[in-house]
Each structure stands twice: as C-alpha cells, then as structure tokens.
Amino acid sequence: MKPFCIMVCALILSATTASADFSISFKWGDIPLCTSGKPNRVGNPQFVLKGVPQGTKVIEFRLKDLDVPSYNHGGGKVKVSGDGRMPAGIFKYKSPCPPSGAHTYEWTATAKNGRQVLGTATARRRYPE
Structure with a gap:
C-alpha cells in the first residue's frame, strides 16, 4: 500500500510543481476611463504569461x-x-468601472488542454490606478 501512495503523491507533486511557475501580468492599456458603474465593452489588455504548463493548447x-x-x-x-x-x-470583455472610488480587479488565466486544467495564474490591479 505504501508504494502506491508514494507513486500517487509523486504524481500530484510533479503536477503541482509543473504549474507552480505559471504567472500572468497585464496593464489596463488604453481603455476609456469608466467610473459610472456601467462598463464598456472593450478589447482585452496585453497579457504576458510566464511558465505556461507544457501541453497547454488554450488559455481562458x-x-x-x-x-x-x-x-x-x-x-x-x-x-x-x-x-x-x-x-x-x-x-472583448466588460471593462472595470467602479461606481465609487477604486476597486481591485483580478484576471485569472487558466491553462487547458481540452477540458484538462494544467495550471492557473492570477494578477491583480486597482482601477482607476
């Protein structure tokens, strides 16, 4: 029973380690200033991804x-x-548009191969900055 547990634990650890370096960064870019609480439909910011897990086909x-x-x-x-x-x-997505003061927003990037999730990374920024 112990060898089975060691093998399963090693597989879980290697899968966790493979995606542990996955990271994302972004800047808001040239989106229109919005503080009305009614977001605009805008194009996504430029993202920089590092450590994308091997086998990734799509990032959500x-x-x-x-x-x-x-x-x-x-x-x-x-x-x-x-x-x-x-x-x-x-x-396209609905832009940040807090109705009063600045809010903290978080982009989540999920690396996938089909339905299989290979890793997740997040990045946060205030808006307006």
Whole structure:
C-alpha cells in the first residue's frame, strides 16, 4: 500500500510543481476611463504569461472585481502563442468601472488542454490606478 501512495503523491507533486511557475501580468492599456458603474465593452489588455504548463493548447481569461465578485466582467479563450505574449484586443470583455472610488480587479488565466486544467495564474490591479 505504501508504494502506491508514494507513486500517487509523486504524481500530484510533479503536477503541482509543473504549474507552480505559471504567472500572468497585464496593464489596463488604453481603455476609456469608466467610473459610472456601467462598463464598456472593450478589447482585452496585453497579457504576458510566464511558465505556461507544457501541453497547454488554450488559455481562458476571466476578470473579477474583488470588491463586487458577483458581477460578471467576462473574458475569453486564446490559443497559446510561442512567446507568452497575448496581444491586446483578441477578445472583448466588460471593462472595470467602479461606481465609487477604486476597486481591485483580478484576471485569472487558466491553462487547458481540452477540458484538462494544467495550471492557473492570477494578477491583480486597482482601477482607476
């Protein structure tokens, strides 16, 4: 029984280690200033991905307002490029648009091969900055 546990634990550890270096960064870019609480449909910011897990075919992006997590800002799916840069404007989403003061927003990038999740990375920024 112990050798089985050691093998399973090693597989889990290697899968965790493989995606542990997966990271994402972004800047808001040239989106229109919005503080009315009524988001604009805008093109995604440029993303820089590092440590994309081997075998990744698609990255799914989702934006969440951490101050109002129930609001769906949307996101998109992008095929993986070789250099880790995802250009601006590939997909449309509802821009950040807090009605009072700045909010903290989080992009989540999920690396997938079909339905299999290979890793997840997040990056946060305030808006307006």
